[in-house]
Amino acid sequence: MKARVHITLKSGVLDPQGKAIGHALSSLGFTGIGEVRQGKVIEIELAESDPATARASIEAMCTKLLANIVIENYTIAIDA
Amino acid sequence: MKARVHITLKSGVLDPQGKAIGHALSSLGFTGIGEVRQGKVIEIELAESDPATARASIEAMCTKLLANIVIENYTIAIDA
Numbered sequence: 001m002k003a004r005v006h007i008t009l010k011s012g013v014l015d016p017q018g019k020a021i022g023h024a025l026s027s028l029g030f031t032g033i034g035e036v037r038q039g040k041v042i043e044i045e046l047a048e049s050d051p052a053t054a055r056a057s058i059e060a061m062c063t064k065l066l067a068n069i070v071i072e073n074y075t076i077a078i079d080a
Numbered sequence: 081m082k083a084r085v086h087i088t089l090k091s092g093v094l095d096p097q098g099k100a101i102g103h104a105l106s107s108l109g110f111t112g113i114g115e116v117r118q119g120k121v122i123e124i125e126l127a128e129s130d131p132a133t134a135r136a137s138i139e140a141m142c143t144k145l146l147a148n149i150v151i152e153n154y155t156i157a158i159d160a
Contacts, residue, residue: 006121008121008123018122018123021122021145021146022124024145025124025141025145028141028144028145030137030140030141031127032126032127032128033124033125033126033127034124034125034126034127035123035124035125036122036123036124036125037122037123038120038121038122038123039120039121039122039123040118040119040120040121041086041088041118041119041120041121042098042101042116042117042118042119043088043098043115043116043117043118043119044102044105044113044114044115044116045113045114045115045116046112046113046114047111047112047113047114048112057110060110061105061108061110064108065101065104065105065108066101
């Protein structure tokens with residue numbers, strides 16, 4: 001079973017990396033670009049076969065290691 | 081219109097960041113963890129309202145700036 005965790009900065013938290021990407025795109029000539037935000041995606045292979053247990057385990061990993069819950073949000077997607 | 085670009089390392093390309101996450105999870109006591117891969121997600125707000133044009137524009141951004149197509153794959157999702 002494979003889990004995919006999306007980690008994004010909470011709205012309101014400054015995202016300098018996203019801003020840099022936005023500026024770079026503008027200077028390359030792309031127009032009509034609004035806000036750009038960069039986040040992370042982490043794909044984890046799990047031996048666990050029960051989706052509910054897998055999700056609980058990933059949830060624990062997110063709060064303990066993967067995400068900084070003060071400034072980041074995370075969403076978990078489990079692929080069968 | 082909002083676009084979301086996922087950028088992941090091609091399979092076969094060494095992912096030391098993913099490996100480090102996998103080791104850290106194991107040392108925190110999580111078991112049954114297989115391969116871990118880390119990628120990027122970039123969210124871009126576009127003024128463009130036509131999905132096809134938006135996708136073409138994002139495609140150009142990916143090849144020119146966002147992804148290193150030698151070692152990375154990208155997928156584009158357009159939200160209405």
